[in-house]
Amino acid sequence: MKLSERIRRLKPSATLAVDAKAKAMRAKGIDVINLSAGEPDFDTPEHIRKAAKEALDRGFTRYLPAVGLPELREAVCFRLKEDYGLDYRPEEVVITCGAKQAIYNLAQALLDLGDEVLILSPYWVSYPPIVELAGGVPVIVPSGPEANFEPDLSEVEARITERTRGIILNSPSNPTGCIYSRDFLSGVADIVKRHGLWVISDDIYDRLRFDGKPPENILSVAPDLRGQVILVNGVSKAYAMTGWRIGWAVGPEEIIKALAKLQGQSTSNATAFAQKAAVAALTGPQDCVAEMRRAFAERAEFLFRSLSEIGGLKPVRPQGTFYLFCDFSSYYGRKTPTGQTIKDSVSLAEYLLEEGRVATVPGVAFGDDRFLRLSFAQGLETLKEAVQRLKASLSRLT
Structure with missing residues (x-):
């Protein structure tokens, strides 16, 4: 059988590949510290698990509307009001099998062949493939740590063509842990208005910011953009529910109906009893x-300080999430004890996994x-043990 070109x-x-390799090594009895996984190490809170068990005991295991459990759609509106002060109706909410599916379905619903989407780099690994699978073209806008990974607004606008349809924003960011400033979001909002673009605001880490401020997104600075913005979120990160696969998209009712139609022809509803658990999480x-x-903030500060003390490393202090992005490029060109050259982030990550037994994710992704x-x-x-292993492994490069 021939596989499709896509x-x-x-x-x-x-x-996922690095995480799978680390887990396979651990299954063989190899002592690997996995710093690649994008999921909290905490258990799902007890009251959420209890809600799922009660739903199962009541036989809540049947089909639901593809658009989602009405009670959960109302809970999403409640959370948006509590966290952002935004008023949405349940009709403007669709429940999906995780936030990733929400973004995937949005690309399928909004893009035609050749349509372009602006993606700010560094970006979550799945944004470009999701756009490409919908026939679209990801247009990457670069940035650097010296500007808090906020690209120059003129660079953003310079990449807009007649085929540009929208932009994806993610703050706090995976992988950098940085939070976009209100000034930057305001500048992006102005660009979006001038060119009539839509915005996918991936807010999956919005509750995990370390500055004590409530969640913010582009609607926090430009509420008049509501008709052009789709908010994406889920329970995976904030509530340690990665495996439950419950997310949502919130936006104009016409878009939500399109997503529900698409979902009706693909996965149908997200898992019924998991939706009940998500209601308990949100309300x-x-x-x-x-x-x-609090725990993530403490760990972030420890890891930032510890890596800063290792010569040649340039870590970026996380402002949220549970990720730290660190510049290791001063070690490129060096030799491993077996004579291999560290050429890039992939070869360095492989070396650190094989030599130091620490799994990381290459920045090229x-x-x-x-x-x-x-x-x-x-x-x-x-984390303390991981830092020691990293330091020892790097010291063996010549």
Whole structure:
């Protein structure tokens, strides 16, 4: 059987690939510290698990409307009002099998062949492939740590053509952990208005910011853009529910109906009892989120300070998420103990996994080959051991 061209061109997710390799090594008894995984190390909070168990005991295992459980759509509106002060109706919400599916479905619904989408680099690994699978063209806008990974607005606008349809924003950012400033978001909003673009605002890490401020996105600075913005979020990161696969998209009702139609011909509804658990997550006690956020902030500061003390490394202080982006490029060109040359982020990540037993993700997967991404969704003692292994492995490069 012949595979389709789109699948032959599709690259596997770098983050999932590294995570799978690390887990395979651990399954063989190899002591690997996995700093590649993009999921909290905390258990799903008890009251959320309890809601799922109660739903199962009541036999809540049947089909639901493809657009989602009405109770959960209302809970999403409640959370948006609480966190952002935004008023949405349940009719403007669709429940998906994770935030990733929401973004995938949006690309399918909004893009025709050759349509262009602006993606700010560094970016989450799946944005470009998702655009390409919809027949679109990802247009990368570069940035650097010296400007908090906010590209120059003139660079953003310079990449707009007659085929540009929209832009994807992610703040706090995977992989950098940085938060876009209100000035930058305002500048992007002006560009969006001038050119009539839509915006996908990926807010999956919005509750995991370390500055004590409430969540913000482009609608926080430009509420008049509501008709051009689709908000994407889910329960995976803030509530340690990665495996539950519940996300959502919120936006103009016409778009939501299109997404529901698409979902009706693909996955149908997201898992019924998991949607009940998500209701408990969004409307129940939020202490669990605050507790995890405090732990991540402490780990972020430790990892930033520790890596800053290793010669040649240039870590970027995380402002949110549970990721740290670190420039390792001063070690490129050096030799391993077996005589191999470290050429790039891929070869360095491979060396650190094989030699140091620490799994990281190559920065090239996120659009910047100078960096590696390290997840600090591990306890402090584990992170301390990981830093020692990294330091030892790097010291053996000549």
